[in-house]
Amino acid sequence: MRAVQVPRPKAPFEIVERDIPEPGPGTVRIKVQACGICHSDSYTKEGLFPGMQYPRVPGHEVVGVIDAVAPGVPRWTAGQRVAVGWHGGNCGYCDNCRRGDFFACQSFTAITGITSDGGYAEYMIARSEALALVPDELSSAEAAPLVCAGVTTFNCLRNSGARPGELVAVLGLGGLGHLGVQFAARAGYRTVAIARGQDKEALAHQLGATYYIDTLQKDPSAELLTLGGARVILATITDGDAMAAVVGGLGTNGTFMTIGAVPSLTVSPVQLLRGRQSVKGWYSGTSIDSQDTLAFSVLSGVRSMNEVFPLERAAEAYERMTSGKARFRVVLTM
Numbered sequence: 001m002r003a004v005q006v007p008r009p010k011a012p013f014e015i016v017e018r019d020i021p022e023p024g025p026g027t028v029r030i031k032v033q034a035c036g037i038c039h040s041d042s043y044t045k046e047g048l049f050p051g052m053q054y055p056r057v058p059g060h061e062v063v064g065v066i067d068a069v070a071p072g073v074p075r076w077t078a079g080q081r082v083a084v085g086w087h088g089g090n091c092g093y094c095d096n097c098r099r100g101d102f103f104a105c106q107s108f109t110a111i112t113g114i115t116s117d118g119g120y121a122e123y124m125i126a127r128s129e130a131l132a133l134v135p136d137e138l139s140s141a142e143a144a145p146l147v148c149a150g151v152t153t154f155n156c157l158r159n160s161g162a163r164p165g166e167l168v169a170v171l172g173l174g175g176l177g178h179l180g181v182q183f184a185a186r187a188g189y190r191t192v193a194i195a196r197g198q199d200k201e202a203l204a205h206q207l208g209a210t211y212y213i214d215t216l217q218k219d220p221s222a223e224l225l226t227l228g229g230a231r232v233i234l235a236t237i238t239d240g241d242a243m244a245a246v247v248g249g250l251g252t253n254g255t256f257m258t259i260g261a262v263p264s265l266t267v268s269p270v271q272l273l274r275g276r277q278s279v280k281g282w283y284s285g286t287s288i289d290s291q292d293t294l295a296f297s298v299l300s301g302v303r304s305m306n307e308v309f310p311l312e313r314a315a316e317a318y319e320r321m322t323s324g325k326a327r328f329r330v331v332l333t334m
């Protein structure tokens with residue numbers, strides 16, 4: 001099979017021929033049809049994850065068809081179309097798993113494309129508990145970004161405590177944000193999109209936002225307070241200062257939820273305690289969360305806007321994604 005691997009940290013991608021892997025205990029083999037490229041693939045490319053082993057095939061927005069199932073694996077059969085995201089599996093018996101916190105499994109850390117080879121390849125092996133069923137209404141390229149960028153925004157919003165009709169702001173209109181705005185609007189929130197520049201306003205409304213705040217023109221915190229204060233702010237960007245500029249727009253009992261990985265964020269504890277507000281992070285989700293995201297996307301018409309490249313152009317596609325110019329996600333097809 002053809003695979004695109006990172007031979008060592010910071011090295012260029014190489015396209016290699018490998019033997020098609022055999023599924024070991026608890027796993028299935030997937031004939032990959034599409035794999036999204038995510039900013040987090042830089043962990044693999046740049047060697048940012050402690051203890052990573054190389055060579056490594058990146059990719060954690062994987063969609064394909066099961067073509068082999070290890071003996072004893074229940075439920076899954078060859079021919080089912082499935083997706084695998086960041087969450088690569090969990091034990092099911094540690095204390096956290098027994099409490100339902102599968103994302104925080106204490107027995108092992110399984111991350112697709114980081115602790116095992118991912119989807120920049122024609123075949124990959126996945127643990128069975130990491131599989132999500134893909135509905136027929138979505139093509140594989142359409143579905144791929146929904147199992148990382150999609151599930152992260154959707155699952156964060158649906159666990160944010162916001163109720164239909166409440167004010168929800170999405171900070172950033174990139175790969176994550178363009179999905180976050182769609183999910184927020186389709187979930188029935190009064191949706192505010194916040195980004196830099198007037199050129200994004202039309203897009204924000206097209207995606208379903210009722211309001212648009214251009215941070216080059218206006219103070220986003222003051223604007224949110226004018227609208228009544230946000231019940232939830234979903235921060236999808238990776239700029240701590242730009243996040244801090246928006247926290248002041250939280251309303252009473254508001255929650256600032258970040259899925260953007262920044263090293264630090266400055267907030268005023270006085271503001272938090274006076275408004276009984278909170279700041280919270282969110283882990284993307286497990287396989288059933290991905291499956292719910294795919295189903296909700298079919299139900300509500302949410303779609304990722306994708307630029308599609310063939311597998312052999314993975315290096316170019318990765319550059320396109322890291323350049324920040326992609327509108328809005330980049331997907332490899334096999």
Ligand SMILES: [Zn+2]
Pocket residue numbers: 038039040041060086148149
């Ligand atoms: Zn990702």
Ligand SMILES: [Zn+2]
Pocket residue numbers: 090091092093094095096097104105106107108
């Ligand atoms: Zn566990």
